[in-house]
Amino acid sequence: MRISSVCFSRSAWKGPHFVAIPNLREAISANTPVYTQARACTVLPHFVGAKFMVHNGKSYLPVHVTSEMVGHKLGEFAPTRKRFTYKPSKNK
Numbered sequence: 001m002r003i004s005s006v007c008f009s010r011s012a013w014k015g016p017h018f019v020a021i022p023n024l025r026e027a028i029s030a031n032t033p034v035y036t037q038a039r040a041c042t043v044l045p046h047f048v049g050a051k052f053m054v055h056n057g058k059s060y061l062p063v064h065v066t067s068e069m070v071g072h073k074l075g076e077f078a079p080t081r082k083r084f085t086y087k088p089s090k091n092k
Contacts, residue, residue: 016042016071024050035060039075054078 010017019038024047027034033051048067053060054074061078069077 016044018042018044027051033062036074039073039078041074043069043072043074045070056080 017040019036019041021034021036021041024034026032028050031051033053035053035055037055039054043065045067047065048070050065052063052065052074054063054077055061056078057080063074063077
């Protein structure tokens, strides 16, 4: 069975990159978040419904996994940079 290149960017013989997450079933059933720093972990189909707290370099951001996220990386849903906005100056 070949994995389509649309879902995964790694080579098919290597398979998706994921990290073994301990107590994932208990976290899904108890609806508790799983804290992780593994931003490069690929979202697998059995992660659907789980809540992750993904580290963005400074703090942990909540990520609720849905079926549309399968095949993407966890780090894609936790931005690492703030949005830049110009603030009006008081001197003018």
